[in-house]
Amino acid sequence: MQRALRRLNVTLIPETCVGVEVGALLLANGARLVCDAPVLAVGTQAPAWLADSGLALDEAGYLAVNAFQQSTSHPRVFAAGDVASRVDAPHPRNGVHAVRAGVPLLANLRAAMQALPLKPYTPPPRTLNLLACGSRYAIGTWGPFSFEGRWVWHWKDRIDRAFVARYAT
Numbered sequence: 001m002q003r004a005l006r007r008l009n010v011t012l013i014p015e016t017c018v019g020v021e022v023g024a025l026l027l028a029n030g031a032r033l034v035c036d037a038p039v040l041a042v043g044t045q046a047p048a049w050l051a052d053s054g055l056a057l058d059e060a061g062y063l064a065v066n067a068f069q070q071s072t073s074h075p076r077v078f079a080a081g082d083v084a085s086r087v088d089a090p091h092p093r094n095g096v097h098a099v100r101a102g103v104p105l106l107a108n109l110r111a112a113m114q115a116l117p118l119k120p121y122t123p124p125p126r127t128l129n130l131l132a133c134g135s136r137y138a139i140g141t142w143g144p145f146s147f148e149g150r151w152v153w154h155w156k157d158r159i160d161r162a163f164v165a166r167y168a169t
């Protein structure tokens with residue numbers, strides 16, 4: 001991905017941004033970076049209200065859940081997706097994990113309401129990551145492997161369009 005950025009004449013500055021001014025960014029190392037169009041990679045953050053909820057959280061403040069997508073402290077609370085952290089099987093936060101965990105989440109919510117046994121869910125050990133780079137070019141990763149090209153973009157485009165089409169009315 002760094003190679004692709006260099007090809008596109010994008011300068012990557014791996015420094016934390018601590019402030020934004022008109023026409024400039026303030027960096028953690030004390031520098032003031034004058035720029036026209038900054039692009040910041042912000043990552044995810046746990047919702048602030050979780051901190052006061054009394055629910056068990058992981059070290060980053062996300063809701064700690066077990067193999068049933070159930071809060072490790074409050075058995076009547078279930079969660080999946082970005083807000084949750086599987087403490088028994090940590091995995092990255094992304095749409096693939098969020099969507100897949102939705103099915104067992106629903107099943108276990110129903111089971112809990114009917115006092116039936118809960119079923120454990122095993123998240124996939126790796127997910128397909130496809131990053132569009134513009135100009136119909138994309139980079140993909142699958143575990144330790146990476147690949148790139150126009151064919152990867154077309155693959156991603158097909159997957160994305162098929163996913164969105166499922167929600168078309």
Ligand SMILES: Cc1cc2nc3c(=O)[nH]c(=O)nc-3n(C[C@H](O)[C@H](O)[C@H](O)COP(=O)(O)OP(=O)(O)OC[C@H]3O[C@@H](n4cnc5c(N)ncnc54)[C@H](O)[C@@H]3O)c2cc1C
Binds near residue numbers: 096
């Ligand atoms: C710009 C961007 C690009 C991304 N691209 C990809 C990608 O290409 N592939 C991929 O796999 N993942 C991608 N992701 C990550 C992916 O979007 C998330 O992992 C996924 O959406 C998580 O799903 P979720 O249902 O857990 O949370 P969300 O999709 O964030 O849904 C949470 C919902 O809860 C609502 N909500 C929040 N607080 C409250 C409240 N207090 N009361 C009521 N409702 C509330 C929010 O409004 C939101 O609708 C991307 C994320 C971003 C930001």
